[in-house]
Amino acid sequence: MHGMRLGYRFTVPALALLTILAALPLRAQDWVRTGTNLGNEKIRLAAADFKPVSADPQTPTLKAAFDATLYSDLGNAGIFDLVSKSFAPQAAPGTPQEVSLAQWAAAPANAAMLAFGSLSVANGRVVVNGWLFDTRNTANPQVLGKQYNENATEDMARTIAHRFADEIIYRLGGGINGIAETKIYFISSRSGSKEVWVMDYDGQNQHQVTHLGSISISPRVSPDNSRIAFASLGSEGWAIRMYSLELGRMVRFPGGAAGGSNQSPAWTPDGNRVAFSSSRSGDPEIWIADLNGGNLRRVTYFAGPDVSPTWNPKTGTQLAWVSGRTGLPQIYIMDQEGANIQRMTDGGYAVSPSWSPSGQFLTFSWNRKYGPGAPGGQDIYVMDIASKRWLQLTHDAGSNDFPSWSPDGRHIVFQRQVGGQTEIWSMLADGTEQHPLTQAGTNMMPNWSWK
Amino acid sequence: MNRRTRIMVPAVLLVALISLAGCKKKSEPNLTPAETAPATAAPEPTAQITAKPGSISAGDQVVLSWKTVDATDVSIDGIGKVPTTGVQTVTPSESTTYHLVAHGDGGTAEASARVVVSTPPAVAVPTNTMTAEEEFKANVQDIFYDYDTYDIRSDAQSTLSHDASYLDSHPSIKVVIGGYCDERGSDEYNLALGQNRADAAKNALVTAGIAADRIRVISYGKEKPFCSESTEECWQQNRRAGFSMDQK
Numbered sequence: 001m002h003g004m005r006l007g008y009r010f011t012v013p014a015l016a017l018l019t020i021l022a023a024l025p026l027r028a029q030d031w032v033r034t035g036t037n038l039g040n041e042k043i044r045l046a047a048a049d050f051k052p053v054s055a056d057p058q059t060p061t062l063k064a065a066f067d068a069t070l071y072s073d074l075g076n077a078g079i080f081d082l083v084s085k086s087f088a089p090q091a092a093p094g095t096p097q098e099v100s101l102a103q104w105a106a107a108p109a110n111a112a113m114l115a116f117g118s119l120s121v122a123n124g125r126v127v128v129n130g131w132l133f134d135t136r137n138t139a140n141p142q143v144l145g146k147q148y149n150e151n152a153t154e155d156m157a158r159t160i161a162h163r164f165a166d167e168i169i170y171r172l173g174g175g176i177n178g179i180a181e182t183k184i185y186f187i188s189s190r191s192g193s194k195e196v197w198v199m200d201y202d203g204q205n206q207h208q209v210t211h212l213g214s215i216s217i218s219p220r221v222s223p224d225n226s227r228i229a230f231a232s233l234g235s236e237g238w239a240i241r242m243y244s245l246e247l248g249r250m251v252r253f254p255g256g257a258a259g260g261s262n263q264s265p266a267w268t269p270d271g272n273r274v275a276f277s278s279s280r281s282g283d284p285e286i287w288i289a290d291l292n293g294g295n296l297r298r299v300t301y302f303a304g305p306d307v308s309p310t311w312n313p314k315t316g317t318q319l320a321w322v323s324g325r326t327g328l329p330q331i332y333i334m335d336q337e338g339a340n341i342q343r344m345t346d347g348g349y350a351v352s353p354s355w356s357p358s359g360q361f362l363t364f365s366w367n368r369k370y371g372p373g374a375p376g377g378q379d380i381y382v383m384d385i386a387s388k389r390w391l392q393l394t395h396d397a398g399s400n401d402f403p404s405w406s407p408d409g410r411h412i413v414f415q416r417q418v419g420g421q422t423e424i425w426s427m428l429a430d431g432t433e434q435h436p437l438t439q440a441g442t443n444m445m446p447n448w449s450w451k
Numbered sequence: 452m453n454r455r456t457r458i459m460v461p462a463v464l465l466v467a468l469i470s471l472a473g474c475k476k477k478s479e480p481n482l483t484p485a486e487t488a489p490a491t492a493a494p495e496p497t498a499q500i501t502a503k504p505g506s507i508s509a510g511d512q513v514v515l516s517w518k519t520v521d522a523t524d525v526s527i528d529g530i531g532k533v534p535t536t537g538v539q540t541v542t543p544s545e546s547t548t549y550h551l552v553a554h555g556d557g558g559t560a561e562a563s564a565r566v567v568v569s570t571p572p573a574v575a576v577p578t579n580t581m582t583a584e585e586e587f588k589a590n591v592q593d594i595f596y597d598y599d600t601y602d603i604r605s606d607a608q609s610t611l612s613h614d615a616s617y618l619d620s621h622p623s624i625k626v627v628i629g630g631y632c633d634e635r636g637s638d639e640y641n642l643a644l645g646q647n648r649a650d651a652a653k654n655a656l657v658t659a660g661i662a663a664d665r666i667r668v669i670s671y672g673k674e675k676p677f678c679s680e681s682t683e684e685c686w687q688q689n690r691r692a693g694f695s696m697d698q699k
Contacts, residue, residue, distance in 0.1 A: 215674055217638055231642075235699060237669045238642065261646040261670045264639045277643055279670075282650060284643035304601075305643030322640055328599055329640050349599075351637035365637065378636070401637055445638070 029430045032382055032391050035360050036409045036429040038078050043172055046083035046104055046111035047071050050128070051094030054120035062126050062157040063119045069158045070115070072202060073165030073180040078410045078428045079173045083109045094118035096131060096142065105135035112136060113143070115168055119157075126152040130164045132171065144171055158204065169408075179406045183449045184413055185209070185219040185228055186424055190441035196230055196243065201406070201426075201448070203437030210243055210250075218264050221245075223271045223450040229253070231263035231276075238263045240276050254293025266309045269316045269450075275299075277307040286321055288336065299338035305329065308352055313450075314359030320344070322351050331364050333385065344383060354404045354412075356429075360385060363393075363403040363412050363429075380414050382429060393431030404448045405429075413437070413446040493556030496522035500551045501684060502564035510581070510589030512540050513566050515549055516684050522553035522560065538687050539606050540592060543568055587624065587696050590617040594652060596690040598633065601647035603655055611652065614694065615659035622665075625697035628652050630670040631677070633686035638673055645670035652692035667697055 033040055049067045052059045075082045087108040093099035093116045104111045117130035132144035144167055150156040159181070166178030179201050188197040191208055196219045199206040210216060212232055219230040228243045240256030240263065243249070253274070256262055260279035267274055273295075278287045281298060284305045289296040300306040304324040312318040320333045331344040331353050344350075344362065349370035353362050362385060367378045378399040383390040394400045398418035405412055413426045416436075424446045427434040437446075500517040507513055516538045519525050526532045528550040530539070535553070543566050550563040581589070591614045594607035603611065618624060630649030632641035649668040657663050677693075678685040 217642075233669075233671075233674070236667075237646075260650075260668060261642055263642055277639070279643070279646045279650065284646050305640060305647060307643040308637070308639045322637075324599075324640070324644065329636075349636060351640045367636075370636075 029391065031384065031389070032361075032430045035358070035384065036356070036382075037174060037176055037358075038410050038428060038430055039174075042079060042081040043113060044083065044111055045074060045080040045113045045115065045168075045172070046088060046109050047074050048088060048104075048114065048116035049085070049092045050116070050130070051092045051098075051118045052120070053094055053118045054122055056121035056152075058121045058126075058152055059119070062121055062152060062154060065154045065157040066119055066128065066161045069161035069202075069204075070165055073162060073178070074115070074168065076180075076202065076411075076426075076433070077165070077169045077173065077178060078433065079169070083111050092116070095129075096133070099131075099133065101133060101135045101138060101141060113172065115164075121152045124152050126150055126157055126160070128160050128164070132168050144168065155205065158200075162200075173408075176408050176410075177451070179408050179411065179448075182407060182451065183221070183225075184404075184424070184437070184446050185221050185449070186438075186443055186446040187217055187219060188438070188441055188443045190443075196228055197443070199437065201411075203424075203426075206438070209245075212250075216241075218445055220265050220267055220447050221449050222267050223269055225449055225451065226271075227251070229265035229267065229274055229276075231265070237261055237279075240265050240274070253291070255287075255289035255296045256293075264308045266311055266319075268311050269313045275309040275311065275319060277305075277309070286319065286338075299334070299336065301338070310353050310355045310362075312355050312359050313357050320353040320355055320362055322353065328370060331362065331383075333362075344385070344388060349378070352402050356405050357407055357409045361429075363405060365401040365403065365414075366392075380412065380431075382412075391431070393427065393429075394434070397434075400425075402445045404446050406448045407450055411448075413448050415444045415446060494521045495557040496520060496553045496555035496560040498522065498525070498551055498553040498560040498562040500527070500549060500562045500564045502549055502566045503678075503684065503688065505565065506567040506569060507543075508569050509544055510542065510585060512542055512592055514595075514684075514688055515539050515541055515564065516687060517551055517562070519551075519553040519555075519560065521557060522555040524554040525551065527551045537606070538595060540595070540610065541566075542589065542592065583624075584696060587617075587694075590614070591626065591694045593691050593693045595687060596648055596692075598686070598690060599636075599644070601644060601651045603651055608655075611655045612659060615656050615661055618656065618661050618665070619659075625665045625667070625699075626656075627667045627669060627695050627697045627699075629675075629693040629695070630668070630672070631675070631689050631691045631693060632672050633689045634673055634676065634679075634681065635686065642670050642672035645672040648690075648692050652694075667699070 052063050089103040104114045114133045119128050128148045130146045133141040148160040162180035165180045169178035182201045183198050185198050187194050193213050194215045196210040197208050215233040216230050219228050221228050226246050231238045232241050236259045238261045242251045242253040244251045258280040262278045265274050265276040275288045277284050286300040286306050286309050287298050302325040306323045309319045309321040317336050322329045323332050328349050329351050331350045334341045348368040350366045353364040362383045366381045379394040380400045380403045381390050398416045400416050403412045403414040412429050416425045422442050422444045423436050424438045424443045425436050498519040502513050502515050518536045522535050525535050546567045548563050548565045553560045592610050594610050628649045630645030632645050653666045653668050676689045678688040
């Protein structure tokens, strides 16, 4: 009798624990999927190869670039269950008259929505006609019809695909703008020194922006895409510097240099002010200045590093940042006057916060087991600010840092170091669909443009 | 029937375990002191010591790192009594073997590390053979920090007072202090931490009487590391305030 009671006591909690463990990962990701507009149901969408309707020799090249980009943009969006190209009916429809919706609605495609159209090249121009049809609404299937006419280059073929993809994503994704035309600014040492670089959101079209020959870090693009703020090493230490994307050269930022370390700039959502870390008072603290250097003021007052501010893009009145005031760095939030300080992380080594566009979440890099002699994993996390509930997004894959939200809130770009190599990766905000955007050299500190 | 058996198996095992434990307890008083001795014997200590780099020019610094286990009393020849685990910089003027002896309840362990010094002994006074830069390096030594802190360690206090007395007697020399961190953690946070480290070293020199306007401070964070391996030894080398002559 005694033995039997013990047996039950061991079995019942074990079963309960197993049930909880099985249910946890699903529930854990659900709140992130809902909060980041990824949703829990994906729309079954087919993207047909576009029909070439011109004899110009450029046609196949531009069509290949367009088809590949459109398919990849829709796949990257995070809200579609994209029909594999091998399931598509054989004939590519070029016009609404040529499309057989029943074929696309039936197995194996089972598409609820279909994107299709035509591409032609003539007299140095590429013309694309694109449609989005609801396969089950045979009476009135058209959701979207668009025409694009641009210079006949591969870059423009990709740009048209980005625009058409963003139209589809906006229409089917709850009115949230797509990110296919956004940019990612980052640091690369490919030229021999650490400079600011830029690439399309999908890793295409990478090129160098600054040519300073020093060490530059932490690029942050202004909300209107007109300037990049970053930090560079000079003879008096680190200064916040500005590059004008409109003028194609460096411009002044009067409050940015003061000796010591001035670094990790962060734009307010209206683009009028910059928060940054400065040691001008003798200790690295968070400061805020207008773009012309006016209204410079200090907002933190604790010994130890205070660094890496990020504004709440929804309100423009709160900041999250990293402070070492209690020892290992932790994530805190405060209002812009420096009041209402709240510690968000409960231990470990937490750095590099980025605030979600909705204002609801933080993403940051966290090593929950940090300590001497026992280096744990530095991974990307998402935290719901109100509840402090968190979800780990990367697991057992290198050292991960500098997460940055996409403007649609559905994606996060970050840096991953494996061995001696650091590259930039992208993923959905629930941690799925992780893929590298850079492959060669050292590439780090990505920053996603605001639009 | 089947279900009942499944439940019973762990129960039977448990009962067996409890009774085993009971047996052991009961038989303990019967053991003679001789039989219990091996079980309570203190473990034999172990000791390791490294010196990096292993060969230097006279006047250069060497970082000694040592680690002992199960030792209570540790000493290094020529240095004396030291903590059971530690890091210290030395500037041997001639080839030296650092011999560490660790005494513990379970015995004694020894370890040694040799540093080969390649040029004639350096002296702390100006000679015709040393440039100003070499002399500075021989006399103003870097200090090291514990991980993720910028507190001046006790072993760094004596280095700093030596550094300060040299700077005090050479008032024309200006100095740049670089703040460095190990490769772990975030670039931005380490840059701020490196700033705190370099500023802490500057403040110590200022407290020791060196004019603040003779000292320039730059944080390098994780940039420009001294050592690039992912080992604790290497990380220790990189957690430093580095002193150099300001040529600006």
